[in-house]
Amino acid sequence: MPPWLEYASGTLLVAGAFFYFAGTVGLLRFPDVYTRLHxxxxxxxLGLGCVLAGLALQAETLAAALKxxxxxxxxxxxxxxxxxxxARRADALGIAPWTRDKSK
Amino acid sequence: xxxxxxxxxxxxxxxxxxxxxxxxxAWGLGAVAVAACVAxxxxxxPPRQGTFSLAALIAFVAFFLWQSMRGGLQVAAMxxxxxxxxxxxxxDYPVALPPGPPRLLLVASLGLMPGTVGVRLDDDRLRLHVLxxxxxxxxxxxxxxxxxxxxxxxxxx
Amino acid sequence: xxxxxxxxxxxxxxxxxSAWRALxxxxxxRAIVLFIAFGLLMALAWARLAAPDxxxxxxAIGAGIxxxxxxxxxxxxxxxxxxxxxxxxx
Amino acid sequence: MRRAAIVLGALAxxxxxxxxxxxxxxxxxxxxxxxxxxxxxxxxxxxxxxxLLNFRGxxxxxxxAVLLLALLGVLAIGREDRIVRGRHVERIEPVVxxxxxxxxxxxxxxxxxxxxxxxxxxxxxxxxxxxxxAAAVLLNLARLTPAWTxxxxxxxxxxxxxxxxxxxxxxxxxxxxxxxxAFPPARAGLLILVIESALTVSLGLILxxxxxxxxxxxxxxx
Amino acid sequence: xxxxxxxxALFLLANLxxxxxxxxxxxxAADRMLAALLFGSTxxxxxxxLAHAGGGTPLIDVALTLALLAxxxxxxxxxxxxxxxxxxxxxxxxxxxx
Amino acid sequence: xxxxxxxxxxxxxxxxxxxxxxxxxxxxxxxILAFNIMGSGAFLVLVGLAQRGSVVDPVPQAMVLTGIxxxxxxxxxxxxxxxxxxALTGCDDLDVATEPKGKSDA
Numbered sequence: 052m053p054p055w056l057e058y059a060s061g062t063l064l065v066a067g068a069f070f071y072f073a074g075t076v077g078l079l080r081f082p083d084v085y086t087r088l089h090x091x092x093x094x095x096x097l098g099l100g101c102v103l104a105g106l107a108l109q110a111e112t113l114a115a116a117l118k119x120x121x122x123x124x125x126x127x128x129x130x131x132x133x134x135x136x137x138a139r140r141a142d143a144l145g146i147a148p149w150t151r152d153k154s155k
Numbered sequence: 156x157x158x159x160x161x162x163x164x165x166x167x168x169x170x171x172x173x174x175x176x177x178x179x180x181a182w183g184l185g186a187v188a189v190a191a192c193v194a195x196x197x198x199x200x201p202p203r204q205g206t207f208s209l210a211a212l213i214a215f216v217a218f219f220l221w222q223s224m225r226g227g228l229q230v231a232a233m234x235x236x237x238x239x240x241x242x243x244x245x246x247d248y249p250v251a252l253p254p255g256p257p258r259l260l261l262v263a264s265l266g267l268m269p270g271t272v273g274v275r276l277d278d279d280r281l282r283l284h285v286l287x288x289x290x291x292x293x294x295x296x297x298x299x300x301x302x303x304x305x306x307x308x309x310x311x312x
Numbered sequence: 313x314x315x316x317x318x319x320x321x322x323x324x325x326x327x328x329x330s331a332w333r334a335l336x337x338x339x340x341x342r343a344i345v346l347f348i349a350f351g352l353l354m355a356l357a358w359a360r361l362a363a364p365d366x367x368x369x370x371x372a373i374g375a376g377i378x379x380x381x382x383x384x385x386x387x388x389x390x391x392x393x394x395x396x397x398x399x400x401x402x
Numbered sequence: 403m404r405r406a407a408i409v410l411g412a413l414a415x416x417x418x419x420x421x422x423x424x425x426x427x428x429x430x431x432x433x434x435x436x437x438x439x440x441x442x443x444x445x446x447x448x449x450x451x452x453x454l455l456n457f458r459g460x461x462x463x464x465x466x467a468v469l470l471l472a473l474l475g476v477l478a479i480g481r482e483d484r485i486v487r488g489r490h491v492e493r494i495e496p497v498v499x500x501x502x503x504x505x506x507x508x509x510x511x512x513x514x515x516x517x518x519x520x521x522x523x524x525x526x527x528x529x530x531x532x533x534x535x536a537a538a539v540l541l542n543l544a545r546l547t548p549a550w551t552x553x554x555x556x557x558x559x560x561x562x563x564x565x566x567x568x569x570x571x572x573x574x575x576x577x578x579x580x581x582x583x584a585f586p587p588a589r590a591g592l593l594i595l596v597i598e599s600a601l602t603v604s605l606g607l608i609l610x611x612x613x614x615x616x617x618x619x620x621x622x623x624x
Numbered sequence: 625x626x627x628x629x630x631x632x633a634l635f636l637l638a639n640l641x642x643x644x645x646x647x648x649x650x651x652x653a654a655d656r657m658l659a660a661l662l663f664g665s666t667x668x669x670x671x672x673x674l675a676h677a678g679g680g681t682p683l684i685d686v687a688l689t690l691a692l693l694a695x696x697x698x699x700x701x702x703x704x705x706x707x708x709x710x711x712x713x714x715x716x717x718x719x720x721x722x
Numbered sequence: 723x724x725x726x727x728x729x730x731x732x733x734x735x736x737x738x739x740x741x742x743x744x745x746x747x748x749x750x751x752x753x754i755l756a757f758n759i760m761g762s763g764a765f766l767v768l769v770g771l772a773q774r775g776s777v778v779d780p781v782p783q784a785m786v787l788t789g790i791x792x793x794x795x796x797x798x799x800x801x802x803x804x805x806x807x808x809a810l811t812g813c814d815d816l817d818v819a820t821e822p823k824g825k826s827d828a
Contacts, residue, residue: 061628064628067632067669068635069231071636073230073235074231074234074665075642075643077233078643078647078658079642081241083243084654084658085243087655088661090234091662092272093227093229094227095662095665096223097224097226097227102632102636102673103672106675114177117173118688119672122688122691125691126668127267128501129501129698130665132501132698133660133661133664134266135266135272137654137657137698138273138274139495140702141652142274142275144653144654146652146654148244148245150242150243151241167511170511171515174688175518181518188514188515188518189511191510196507256500259497276497316725317725319630320725320729322637324728324729327736328735328736330644331736331740331762335743335756335759340751340752342648344751345647345701347759348660348697349659355690356667357766359683360674360725361770363773363778363786364524364683364685364686365524365526366765366786367671368529368685368689369791371689371690372536372689373609373791375689376533376535376693377532377539377609377612378794378797380696380704381797382797384616384618384705385801385804385805386704386705387704387705388805408746409742409746412745420735423727423731423734423771429772433772433781437781450784452780453780453781461785465788465791465792468792468795472792476799479803498702498703501699505692505695508692509692509693524685525685528787528788528791536696539696543696543700609795
């Protein structure tokens with residue numbers, strides 16, 4: 052494996068870890084279920100994408116790399132579906148979104 | 156109809172090739188698998204009218220990748236900043252896309268775009284939860300709609 | 313301590329924690345969520361134990377079947393929670 | 403009092419077990435070389451599949467029977483009540499339905515892939531069946547497949563028992579050779595593939611049935 | 625293999641632990657459902673990393689299966705376990721919390 | 723300490739935890755959860771012990787694989803029984819359900 056590929060892969064892995072971290076921080080800090088949903092759905096999925104891309108760069112065959120990249124859209128579809136289901140249910144149960152002035 | 160079968164067959168065959176990691180001995184069972192999957196998908200998702208263009212798919216994927224990167228960065232910045240600049244609000248957005256797959260793709264992908272999560276879809280009114288009221292959420296949803304409309308072979312509604 | 317050892321230790325601790333909380337928490341739905349998480353952690357443990365066959369089975373069954381079975385049962389539990397009298401099918 | 407005794411007992415048990423584990427000498431009989439020595443006559447190249455279907459095939463045969471018995475048990479117990487129609491059942495949710503419409507063919511593909519993979523790397527009938535059963539669960543959750551509310555019909559019965567019947571039939575056929583499930587090495591690969599395919603269908607239906615018989619949603623046609 | 629895989633996997637596991645704590649403890653039932661989202665992203669990421677950190681390529685299949693089935697738990701939760709309009713019961717904090 | 727031994731020890735603790743849970747908890751669903759945790763602990767001990775060396779032993783893996791599938795079938799059967807019992811008696815505690823009439827005011 053050429054060294055630049057190794058660096059690129061490592062950079063993507065670290066970037067992925069960063070987005071996961073941001074998602075976790077958002078999950079812990081954000082005030083209500085809708086905002087936490089934003090944090091998880093966006094940051095974690097981007098983190099997963101970076102990690103998978105970083106690993107795909109190291110794959111030996113094209114098919115193996117594509118298999119890794121195939122995982123991403125599956126996870127995205129799952130997140131999109133579950134995220135909407137959660138938001139839809141929260142709305143149906145009458146959970147009001149947190150707003151800035153209400154907290155004051 | 157035949158067109159749809161061939162297209163889906165090719166898609167599943169490609170996926171099988173990826174899953175089997177390029178192994179060529181797998182094609183016996185692979186043919187059975189592809190046939191079963193095409194049958195299942197025809198039953199679950201009947202063929203529809205409309206054209207399909209690779210260019211539009213690439214445009215959609217590129218738009219999606221770029222926007223989800225922006226979305227991730229934005230959420231990361233908000234989560235990690237010492238004072239998160241959150242001012243969430245609900246936004247009722249009138250959907251122009253036709254019902255069925257295009258509209259559902261819009262709802263699903265909005266959840267991964269910067270600052271928006273679909274909360275409820277009633278006919279052609281979509282309620283969005285927006286992370287920051289100052290963001291141009293409606294304009295971005297409009298742009299996404301245009302890309303999806305192209306993907307499904309229609310002029311922007 | 314190498315990253316591998318740290319990973320295994322953290323994973324084992326998480327397994328024990330989630331199992332403990334799943335049994336000890338007073339709330340039924342929390343218990344079931346924690347149990348489903350326990351299943352996922354078991355899949356990771358099998359992956360670390362060089363048993364990908366079991367990891368596959370655990371991931372597929374834990375995510376696809378056990379979780380749905382338990383959550384469906386939880387829903388049935390709640391739905392009947394209001395009416396205490398037995399045998400009242402309307 | 404009873405509580406304290408149980409907690410103490412469990413702790414003592416855990417301690418004893420842990421110290422026994424730490425003191426345990428390496429196994430006197432090492433199985434991996436024994437498995438490896440027979441791999442070339444097993445008909446497959448993945449050791450776990452070889453153990454599961456060839457070396458200890460009779461275990462697996464009886465296990466399928468156990469699963470069928472569990473399903474019969476669920477059937478015999480029946481649903482807890484006659485379901486109140488329409489009141490608690492969810493609306494069809496289009497996003498979830500679309501997820502199922504797109505995801506189920508993919509699950510089928512991955513299921514069959516896992517069945518194929520089992521011959522030479524991790525995978526096999528059990529995992530494939532679990533993935534296919536999960537597809538059925540998703541269809542039910544999306545209200546595309548109704549729950550099973552009555553005893554299975556004739557076709558479904560054949561599907562549920564087919565794996566066991568094929569497995570038992572092949573075992574009976576081989577019994578003429580003297581021993582239970584001793585595959586002739588030349589045909590072992592083919593026989594195992596036949597058994598695994600039948601098992602995948604049956605186990606998938608059995609696992610799906612375990613959920614579908616208990617599921618609350620009678621659903622309707624799409 | 626860059627040698628970064630296991631440290632990153634460890635870091636993700638730590639994230640999973642923190643987030644799971646929140647998801648399982650969160651004030652509303654909806655927060656608990658977030659756990660289902662976590663499996664879809666963090667669990668899959670850890671498995672893919674483990675595959676490249678010496679676990680062998682079959683673990684990619686495990687990650688793939690998990691990603692494919694991750695939606696089921698969340699959907700089951702939203703559609704079955706969490707009902708609107710039910711009175712809160714003993715041992716259950718699912719009443720709508722504003 | 724090899725990782726097999728570590729997970730085997732964790733499995734022993736999980737088994738004890740699950741066993742304690744089965745004995746102590748009376749809620750039907752919780753008892754099913756405890757039973758499953760007990761089973762997982764046993765599986766971890768089996769595979770973990772075999773994994774102490776560097777050679778992968780396929781025999782316990784095959785056993786545990788079938789064990790997991792049987793465990794889910796057993797769970798489904800137990801859930802069917804629990805739901806039926808609850809529908810008939812209206813209570814969710816095993817001890818209350820089996821006690822003589824009059825006390826079963828859950």
